[in-house]
Amino acid sequence: MAQKLRIAVLFGGRSGEHDVSLMSARSVLAVLDPEKYEVTQVGITLDGEWLNGDNTLESFAQGNTGKLNRVVLPSEPSHSALYILKQNGSGEMLEKLADVDVFFPVLHGPFGEDGTLQGLLELADVAYVGAGVAGSSVGMDKGIFKDVMRANGIPIVESLLVLRGEIEKDINAVIEQAEKIGAYPxxxxxxxxxxxxxxxKCNSRSDLGEGLMEAARYDRRIIIERGVGSVREIEVSVLGNENPQTSVCGEVLPSREFYSYESKYVDGTSGLIIPAQLPAEVSDRIREYAVRAYKAIDCAGMARADFFLNGETNQVYLNELNTLPGFTSISMYPKLWQASGLTYAQLVDRLIELALERKTQRDHTEHRRLA
Ligand SMILES: Nc1ncnc2c1ncn2[C@@H]1O[C@H](COP(=O)(O)OP(=O)(O)O)[C@@H](O)[C@H]1O
Ligand SMILES: [Mg+2]
Known part of the structure; x- marks a missing residue:
């Protein structure tokens, strides 16, 4: 019998989406066929420690990680393996945990989806699911992402990038500049x-003052954007490397005034409509923009492309590409594929194939001039 493919599934992580990641990972682990794959679980704590042991995911879900072992991925090529960091007298030593053919990061947000983890995986020269360093980081950075979209003629909402330092120095000057983008909100x-x-969402000058201060708590760089009127939120799933395919479109119906944190994770009542009720011309346009955007940032594996649609004018704007979208079996990304004829298990298999394909391409690339 052919050797099983060895997969390391990474979950948890240092971002605010740690718990979402655990839910996504539970769904992925449930469909990895044990006939085909040998799976190693690696949980990453909120402090960034990599851990493995019996029932790693359950230990994380129960907040009970004390008995797990520290795990290390060496940053140099040629290992393709995970090691346990063991206490050895007064020092520490590495003991091999598992050889790995493909890493599957099921991590959302900073330190997982933003190119930092991908940088480590590139240094280690291993195959991994999803976008590379540039695609991940451009997908995460709303400022640079918008510039790349503008350069590629993909419609996005008018916006302004400001630095925290500018807000601290003269917030009124920032507000004045922001008001030139368009009317509130x-x-x-x-x-x-x-x-x-x-x-x-800022409906007035004083709201904007507060909104800028709030955003500046979380980043040095802040985006101010014109609110789209009569907004509908349309999403499409993209899958592939150099020839990406798109799913049908879906629509999100936020439970609150906008698709806020509470609406996403607290209420549990935001609705998904699949497929979205759209004129064919509009959904075709959305799918075409999704593919162009995906190629523009050199995305790989998968992304969920999120659009704003003005429900009165049918004007379409690309909002963002999520390179590691929510991935529970009831999340939009896999549900859109399901509605397009690809089951969750087939989707996971395909992502692993795409990771291996991308690695093969990388192996055919010279990194220096050969004598
Ligand atoms: N320009 C906009 N016009 C209308 N609604 C917006 C706009 N920008 C953001 N929103 C609302 O805020 C939500 C979150 O914004 P988004 O840019 O998608 O951030 P995140 O990366 O955190 O998902 C959107 O899903 C939408 O409901
Ligand atoms: Mg979003």
Whole structure:
């Protein structure tokens, strides 16, 4: 019998989406076929420690990680393995835990989805699911992402990037500049976060003052954006490397005034409509923009492309690409694929194939001039 593919599933992590990641990982682990895969679980704590042991995921879910072992991925190539860091007298030693063919980060937000982890995986020269360093970090940074979209002629909402230092120095000058973007409501957002953390919808000048201060708690760089009127939120799933495919479109119906943190994770009543009720011309346009954006940031594996649609004019704006979208079996990303004919298990298999394909391409790339 052919050797099983050895997969390391990484979950948890240092971001505010730690708990969401545990839920996504539970779904992924449940469908990794034991006939095909040998799976090692690695939980990452909120402090950034990598851990493994019996029932790693359950230990994390119960907040009971004391009995787990510290795990290390060496940063140099040629190991393709995880090691346990063992206490050895007064020192520490490494003992091999598992050889790994493919790393599957099921991590959302900073330190998982933003290119930092991907940098480590590149240094270690291992195959991994999802976008590389640049695709991940551009997907995470709302400021740079918008500039790349503008350069590629993909419609986005008018916006302004300001630094925390400018807000601290003269907030009224920032507000004056922001008001040139358009009429209220304006949105204030930290450039590098997710889950709507630090985001405010500002209906007035005083709201904007508060919104800027709030966003500046979470990042040095802050985006101010014109609010889209009669907004509908349309999402599409993208899958592939150099020839990405798109799913049908879905629509999110937030339970609150906008798709805030509470609406996403507290209420549990935000609705998903799949497929979204849209004229074919509009959904075609959305899918085409999604593919162009995906290629523009050199995305790989998967992304969920989130759009704003003005419900009166049908004007479409790309909001963001999430390179490691929510991945529970009831999340939008896999549900859109399900509605497009790909089961959750098939999707996970395909992501692993794409990771191996990308690694093969990397192996065919010279990193220096050969004599
Ligand atoms: N320009 C905008 N116009 C209308 N609604 C917006 C706008 N920007 C953000 N929102 C609302 O705020 C939510 C979160 O913003 P988003 O940019 O998607 O941040 P995150 O990366 O945290 O998901 C959106 O899903 C939407 O409900
Ligand atoms: Mg969003």
């Amino acid at each position: 304006l949105f204030a957002k930290p450039a590098n976060l997710g889950s709507s953390v630090g985001i405010s």
